[in-house]
Amino acid sequence: MMLRGSIEQRGEAVELRTIIAGADIDSGIKGSAVLVGLVEAALQNPAELASARAALVDVLGVPALVDAAGVIGNFQRMVRIADATGIPVDTATAAVTADIREELGLNAFVSARLET
Amino acid sequence: MSASRQAFDYRQSPFPIPREKSDAYRAAWRYIASPGNWWTGSERLAIARTARAAENCSLCDRRAAALSPLAVSGAHDPAESQDLLADEVVDTIHRICTDSARLTGSRVAELINDNFSYGHYVEMLSVVVTVVSIDSFHQVLGLPVPLLPEPLDGIPDNYLPAGAAIDVAWVPMIYPENLTETEADIYFGAPRMGNVIRAMSLIPDAVRMLHTLSAAQYLPTPQVMDMGATGSLTLQRPQTELLAARTSALNDCFY
Numbered sequence: 001m002m003l004r005g006s007i008e009q010r011g012e013a014v015e016l017r018t019i020i021a022g023a024d025i026d027s028g029i030k031g032s033a034v035l036v037g038l039v040e041a042a043l044q045n046p047a048e049l050a051s052a053r054a055a056l057v058d059v060l061g062v063p064a065l066v067d068a069a070g071v072i073g074n075f076q077r078m079v080r081i082a083d084a085t086g087i088p089v090d091t092a093t094a095a096v097t098a099d100i101r102e103e104l105g106l107n108a109f110v111s112a113r114l115e116t
Numbered sequence: 117m118s119a120s121r122q123a124f125d126y127r128q129s130p131f132p133i134p135r136e137k138s139d140a141y142r143a144a145w146r147y148i149a150s151p152g153n154w155w156t157g158s159e160r161l162a163i164a165r166t167a168r169a170a171e172n173c174s175l176c177d178r179r180a181a182a183l184s185p186l187a188v189s190g191a192h193d194p195a196e197s198q199d200l201l202a203d204e205v206v207d208t209i210h211r212i213c214t215d216s217a218r219l220t221g222s223r224v225a226e227l228i229n230d231n232f233s234y235g236h237y238v239e240m241l242s243v244v245v246t247v248v249s250i251d252s253f254h255q256v257l258g259l260p261v262p263l264l265p266e267p268l269d270g271i272p273d274n275y276l277p278a279g280a281a282i283d284v285a286w287v288p289m290i291y292p293e294n295l296t297e298t299e300a301d302i303y304f305g306a307p308r309m310g311n312v313i314r315a316m317s318l319i320p321d322a323v324r325m326l327h328t329l330s331a332a333q334y335l336p337t338p339q340v341m342d343m344g345a346t347g348s349l350t351l352q353r354p355q356t357e358l359l360a361a362r363t364s365a366l367n368d369c370f371y
Contacts (some may be wrong), residue, residue, distance in 0.1 A: 003361045006344075008343070009353070010354065020365055036358065050258065066131050066132070070334070071351070071359040073251075073253035073256070073333050074330060075359070076363065080212050080213070081312055081316065083217050084241050085287050086224070086286030088284050090310050
């Protein structure tokens, strides 16, 4: 999992439950609540987008907001590629993320597939 | 071409948009407008318009709330020039846009026939996700979605990579060792490549467009496995990955 890998590379710790639980749980990453809040507004509650943008700018600045919009757009693309082509998780990734997938319940996602 | 320039002119934007993003988006619009391996420019624009129509489709809303998408029948909200596409293609575009986690391999296999190949499917998917991705960027920032380009003339060349085969996915893909000269660049010479990149390899230009957008919105593909890399972004890498992970989770995507 890229999130855990990027945190470990910095010698820090992350609360991974934020991925599933959302902004109510602080991941420990700087700006966690406003970053997750932006994703949730974009995908679940567009009426909240203006306030989510303002909150993110207050904490992390305008360039971070523009970057965040790009990252969300990027993964709106990648998840649809994964879903529409039926790819499984790569073998190497599946091996090193087995514990996280179990803990977070990712294997219960309707699209979950492991390479065999 | 003029539509592409107008579409990504951010001089009136309340936020400064980096040049690498506007350049990548212009390239994406040229890509959509151009004939591909299996679809003409006009057909690709019909795919793009249909993807955009899915955003507010009432049938898709009802299906999303249903236990099974197949339990709800009806017609999707129409898009301009949608008649260039078969009904089942239109339905699949809507499902990719609004309910992709519940797509199935059997649904994809049912689409394939003498007139609709896996090449058609993967190229269609490439156009759809390119539009979704760029529209999403604009919507998050509260900017109007860009005007779609005019189609360019030309005939699809029906190119099929010789090394593509069904392996672990629903569509044929290419392992790095099976690339031929025509698409030798698409994995940057890497001996292994992630499935999400290989997924588009039946259409080599789709992989190239994936790399272009990834470099502008996330990271250049060769840097993705470098956990300290941030590409051109001001975000720290863990911040980027938190956004990625939450976006995937809310899409009910395992990947």
